[in-house]
Amino acid sequence: MAEPLLRVKDLKKYFPIRRGVLQRTVGYVRAVDGVSFEVERGETLGVVGESGCGKSTMARSILRLIEPTAGEVWFEGENLLRLSGSSLRHMRRQMQIVFQDPYASLNPRYSIGYTLEEPMIVHRLHTPAERKRRVRWLLERVGLDPDYAKRYPHEFSGGQRQRIGIARALVLQPKLILLDEPVAALDVSVQSQVLNLLEDLQDEFDLTYIFVAHDLSVVRHISDRILVLYLGRMAELADAEVLFVDPLHPYTRALLSAVPVPDPDAKRERIILRGDVPSPANPPHGCPFHTRCPVAMDVCRSEVPAWREVKPRHYVACHLY
Amino acid sequence: MAKVLDVRGLRVDFRIDERYYPAVHDIHFHIDEGETLGLVGESGCGKSVTSLAIMRLLGPGTKVSGEVRYGGKNLLAIPDAEMRRIRGNDISMIFQEPMTSLNPVQRIGTQIGESLFLHRGLTGRAAREQAIQLLQEVGIPRAEEVVDDYPHQLSGGMRQRVMIAIAMACNPKLLIADEPTTALDVTIQAQILDLMRRLSRDHGTSILLITHDLGVVAEMCQRVAVMYAGQIVEQGPVREIFKHPQHPYTIGLLNSIPRMDGPRTRLTPIEGNVPSLRNMPRGCRFAPRCPHAMDVCRAQDPEPVMVEPGHDVRCWLHAPVKEAR
Ligand SMILES: Nc1ncnc2c1ncn2[C@@H]1O[C@H](COP(=O)(O)OP(=O)(O)OP(=O)(O)O)[C@@H](O)[C@H]1O
Ligand SMILES: Nc1ncnc2c1ncn2[C@@H]1O[C@H](COP(=O)(O)OP(=O)(O)O)[C@@H](O)[C@H]1O
Ligand code: SF4
Ligand code: SF4
Ligand SMILES: [Mg+2]
Ligand SMILES: [Mg+2]
Numbered sequence: 001m002a003e004p005l006l007r008v009k010d011l012k013k014y015f016p017i018r019r020g021v022l023q024r025t026v027g028y029v030r031a032v033d034g035v036s037f038e039v040e041r042g043e044t045l046g047v048v049g050e051s052g053c054g055k056s057t058m059a060r061s062i063l064r065l066i067e068p069t070a071g072e073v074w075f076e077g078e079n080l081l082r083l084s085g086s087s088l089r090h091m092r093r094q095m096q097i098v099f100q101d102p103y104a105s106l107n108p109r110y111s112i113g114y115t116l117e118e119p120m121i122v123h124r125l126h127t128p129a130e131r132k133r134r135v136r137w138l139l140e141r142v143g144l145d146p147d148y149a150k151r152y153p154h155e156f157s158g159g160q161r162q163r164i165g166i167a168r169a170l171v172l173q174p175k176l177i178l179l180d181e182p183v184a185a186l187d188v189s190v191q192s193q194v195l196n197l198l199e200d201l202q203d204e205f206d207l208t209y210i211f212v213a214h215d216l217s218v219v220r221h222i223s224d225r226i227l228v229l230y231l232g233r234m235a236e237l238a239d240a241e242v243l244f245v246d247p248l249h250p251y252t253r254a255l256l257s258a259v260p261v262p263d264p265d266a267k268r269e270r271i272i273l274r275g276d277v278p279s280p281a282n283p284p285h286g287c288p289f290h291t292r293c294p295v296a297m298d299v300c301r302s303e304v305p306a307w308r309e310v311k312p313r314h315y316v317a318c319h320l321y
Numbered sequence: 322m323a324k325v326l327d328v329r330g331l332r333v334d335f336r337i338d339e340r341y342y343p344a345v346h347d348i349h350f351h352i353d354e355g356e357t358l359g360l361v362g363e364s365g366c367g368k369s370v371t372s373l374a375i376m377r378l379l380g381p382g383t384k385v386s387g388e389v390r391y392g393g394k395n396l397l398a399i400p401d402a403e404m405r406r407i408r409g410n411d412i413s414m415i416f417q418e419p420m421t422s423l424n425p426v427q428r429i430g431t432q433i434g435e436s437l438f439l440h441r442g443l444t445g446r447a448a449r450e451q452a453i454q455l456l457q458e459v460g461i462p463r464a465e466e467v468v469d470d471y472p473h474q475l476s477g478g479m480r481q482r483v484m485i486a487i488a489m490a491c492n493p494k495l496l497i498a499d500e501p502t503t504a505l506d507v508t509i510q511a512q513i514l515d516l517m518r519r520l521s522r523d524h525g526t527s528i529l530l531i532t533h534d535l536g537v538v539a540e541m542c543q544r545v546a547v548m549y550a551g552q553i554v555e556q557g558p559v560r561e562i563f564k565h566p567q568h569p570y571t572i573g574l575l576n577s578i579p580r581m582d583g584p585r586t587r588l589t590p591i592e593g594n595v596p597s598l599r600n601m602p603r604g605c606r607f608a609p610r611c612p613h614a615m616d617v618c619r620a621q622d623p624e625p626v627m628v629e630p631g632h633d634v635r636c637w638l639h640a641p642v643k644e645a646r
Contacts, residue, residue, distance in 0.1 A: 050506040157594045187363035188533065189610075192577035192590035199587070214506065221579035221588070244581070258511040259581055260536030264560045266582070268540075272515055273508045275462065276476045 003077070004038035005208050006062075006176060011035045011071035013054075013061045017281060029281045031057040032068075033232035036307075039176070044202070044209040046223030046240065048216060048255070050277050054232040055212045059178045062210075063095055064088070075176070093123060096169035100181035102161030106153040112139070112164055113149030119171045138167045141204075143197060159190035163197065170201065178210045183218060195222060216259050220244055225313075228252050231288040232280055234307060237315040248316045251289050287319065295320065325495050325527045326375070326412075327351040330387035333367075333374050335598065341384060342598040344370045346551040348387075349625070352495065357521060357528040359538035359559070361574075362548030363595050368531045371548075372497045375529075376414055377404050391495075410440050413488035417500035419480035423472040429456070430468035433487055440491035455486040459516055478509035482516065489520060496521075499531045514541060535578060539563060544631075547571050550596055550606040553625070557632030567634045569611045605637065613638060 012035075014028035032054045039045045047055050061068040064080060073080040080091055099105040106115060116135045120126055126134065136146035142163040153161060162182060169177050179198070183191040195218065201207060213219050219226060219240075226243045228236040228251065236249040247253045254271040261268070273292045278284055284291050290300040299319050310321040331348050334341040345367040352358045360368050373379050375389050377396065389396040391411070396404065408414075416422050424432055433452040437443040443451055449468065456464035459482040472480055481501060488496055498517065502510035518541065521528055530541055538545050539559060546556035547570065555568040566572045573591040593610040596602060602609050605618040617637050625633045626640055 050508060159594060187595060188574060189363060189577050189591035190594060192579070192588035193592070195579070196588055196590060216507070217579040217581045220581060221585055240585075254508060256581070258507040260510075260514070260534060260540045261581055262535040262539045262563065262575065262578060263582065264539045264563050266539070270511060270515075272511055276478055276509065277506075 002041070005041045005075065006039040006210075007072075007074040008038070008062060009036050009072040009074070011058065011061055011073065012069045013057050013066065014069045027281055029279075030232050030283060031280055032061060033280075033283070035071075035229070035232070035234055037227055037234070037237060039208055039210060041175075041208055042202070042206055043224040044211055044222055046219035046226040047210060047212045047229060048214065048219050048226060049229035049235075050255075051214060052277060052280065053229045054280070055214075055229060056180050057232075058229070059097065059180050059210065059212055063092070063097055063178065065097070089123075093172040094174050095176045095178070096172065096174040097178045097180060098162075098165050098169050098182050100184050102158050102165055102185060103153075105165055106161060108153050110152075111149065112151055112153070112156075115153075115164065116149070116168055116171055119168070123172065125172075134171070138170055141170070141201065142167045143193075157190075158186050159193060162186060162194055166194075166197065166201070170205065173205070174207070176208045176210070178212070180212045181214070182211070184213065184215065191218070198222065216256060228255070231277060231283050233288055233317065234315070235289065235317055239313060242314060246314075248310065248314065248321060249289075249318050250293050250295055250320070254292075254294070287317075322353040322356075324351045325354050325356075325391070326529070327390040328371075328375065328387070329390065331371065331374060331389065332384075332386045333370050333379065334384040336382040336384075337599065342601075344551050344598055345374065348546075348548075348551075348553045350546050350553060350556060352527050352529055353543075355521065355525045355527055356544065357530055357542045359542035359545040360529060360531045360548060361533060361535060361538055361545060363533060365595055365597070366548040367551040368533075368548055369499055372414065372499050372529065372531060376408055376412065376497065409436065409493075410491050411493055412495045412497065413491065413493040414497040414499065415481070415484045415488050415501050417503050419472075419477070419484040422484060423480060425472055428469050428471060429475075429483055433468075433483070433490055436487050436490040451490075452486075455490060456483070459483075459486045459489070460512065461486075476509075478505055478512060481505065481509075481513055485513070485516060485520070489524070489526075492524060493526060495527045495529065497529045497531070500533070501530075502537065503532070503534075510537075517541070535563075535574065547574070550601060551598075552606060552635060553633075554607065554635045555633065557629065561629065561632050567628055567632070567639060568607075568636050569613050569638070570607050573610075 011032055013032040014030050016025040017027045019026045035058055049055055060066045062073050113135050117131050120131045135149050139146045139148055144163055183194050211222050223240045226240050230251050236252045247256055254273050257271045275292055278291055286302050287300040287305050290296040305317045305319045307317045309315050328350050333345040334343050362368055374385050430449055430452045434448040437448045437451055453464045453468050456467055461467050461482055502513050542559050545559050545562050546553045549570045555571045566575055576589040577591055591610050604620050604622055608614040608618040623635050623637045623640055625635045628634050628639055
């Protein structure tokens with residue numbers, strides 16, 4: 001098989017917890033604790049899990065927007081975590097990110113045109129006239145009026161701002177786009193417009209997506225494969241169709257069963273989990289899910305379950321398998 | 322069945338730059354005893370304003386008119402003191418972000434105790450024991466310890482449980498829940514919805530459940546009212562609305578959400594955006610986004626029409642023929 005576009009190996013991000021006047025490190029928040037996966041060219045990998053399970057930290061660590069504690073991130077044959085200076089900058093052009101909050105992620109003092117032109121200026125690409133032309137072309141690609149280049153963020157709705165955020169991610173012709181909850185802040189009627197747009201752009205520009213979200217129906221809709229995280233660790237990874245029909249990990253099962261279905265006749269067999277996600281500063285021993293798992297066994301409290309391919313292309317970390 | 326709450330012709334105008342704009346425009350709905358009514362709609366369509374108007378919690382600069390009938394009275398016309406008694410005693414409310422309605426420097430037990438004192442005259446040991454019992458009833462583990470905690474020591478789901486405990490302390494007839502689970506993860510949402518369902522069943526409490534999540538409505542409600550741009554555009558029994566939606570906006574909403582069931586097909590979005598208060602279109606407010614808009618729609622606002630008993634639609638497609646032409 002061809003080399004995957006992205007290969008993440010044993011990625012970790014620990015945030016130090018500091019206390020007292022001397023700001024001594026008294027412990028670590030293990031936000032991402034050993035995550036490994038590959039992303040094929042042109043595919044969409046969905047990443048799901050409850051809030052605080054490390055989705056955003058993982059996305060930011062991959063791009064080195066925050067410095068990972070350990071691991072490897074291979075992109076096009078290079079380990080990003082070993083790069084610096086101009087070679088890192090060059091690699092970063094290929095990988096872009098779109099954030100959840102379309103309000104906070106645009107600079108209110110920049111016109112839309114400048115926001116889109118800036119990355120090209122930074123990377124010294126094209127002549128000014130070409131850059132302007134490219135801005136107008138991009139706005140059109142994301143379904144906006146090219147004349148919006150002259151306007152400012154406050155003049156736009158949430159959905160329009162998210163389109164602008166997507167256009168900005170496209171400016172440098174990246175291969176990979178990380179989307180961190182890109183539709184979570186949008187109304188449902190607009191959410192579907194943006195999801196369709198992302199699908200169209202993926203086809204048009206051969207994009208590869210990592211799509212992070214907590215909304216399972218959105219992730220099911222857009223993803224080819226889905227990675228389920230729990231407390232900074234991988235619980236399950238499978239093709240989207242398979243995961244929703246045949247979830248193996250007890251956490252995935254509970255998560256899927258908790259989603260309310262907009263059909264009053266739907267039969268529900270809800271698994272209600274007890275309690276909350278434990279703190280990643282003090283994760284449980286053994287299987288991180290054992291404190292809430294309805295089928296936990298003795299071994300789960302002492303031994304970390306291994307990550308295994310239990311069916312073709314279907315990985316799970318659970319002592320049941 | 323007896324109506325607990327009957328809202329007739331409610332209208333709310335906000336003052337913006339010397340002018341008044343209607344945020345809620347002539348809405349009618351009622352809630353039966355023991356029933357859960359869903360109020361759904363996208364951001365800014367007037368769901369919260371409606372609930373705040375019912376509770377008389379809107380500030381100055383607002384004009385509220387119409388009637389909110391409760392227990393034979395119009396809540397909009399009774400004296401402030403009487404309204405305060407009803408608020409908390411008969412009707413309680415929980416909000417999306419429990420942190421904003423809990424006092425950060427007061428222990429949980431003290432906050433529940435306050436409500437127990439106000440509404441049931443309990444103090445001291447009796448209040449504390451009752452508070453612990455309420456916390457247990459809403460499924461808080463280690464209730465004897467949590468009663469002495471401060472809000473910031475609790476997770477979002479636990480805070481929302483505490484809010485529900487406070488709201489239920491007075492055994493209200495009606496609970497208004499404004500997006501009670503929107504800030505929570507699905508697994509915690511399932512716990513909270515389960516709790517609300519149980520409380521409503523055990524105590525016969527009616528619920529006005531405000532949400533933008535059609536899945537939550539399908540699961541929790543007997544009837545639903547769909548709001549768009551300050552109006553209720555369709556309302557009726559949940560099954561009827563989900564199986565045979567009549568208003569183009571309701572149909573659009575149902576088609577635009579990705580599903581957990583069924584095949585993965587391309588989504589059918591509603592084009593355009595929700596209009597802002599200051600740019601309300603003339604005529605039907607949905608006309609600029611409606612695939613069926615006709616001339617009459619752009620000229621004149623349709624009135625609600627009954628299409629089935631208990632199922633109303635506000636759309637020219639369903640108006641009696643002679644009026645529409
Ligand atoms: N105090 C206020 N002054 C002026 N306009 C207001 C005020 N409060 C609300 N509005 C406007 O009234 C409309 C309805 O707001 P409301 O908060 O009821 O929406 P909502 O349906 O609850 O939305 P969400 O789903 O975002 O909670 C919006 O256009 C809002 O901007
Ligand atoms: N800068 C930071 N300092 C300390 N802890 C952090 C920081 N950023 C995130 N965390 C913690 O790391 C965990 C994972 O966070 P995050 O990646 O944002 O989760 P998600 O995106 O899945 O909701 C959480 O416990 C969060 O509180
Ligand atoms: S390893 Fe044990 S505790 Fe963990 S998910 Fe599997 S059965 Fe549950
Ligand atoms: S009244 Fe006209 S514009 Fe409004 S929803 Fe009905 S058909 Fe569409
Ligand atoms: Mg996040
Ligand atoms: Mg609201």
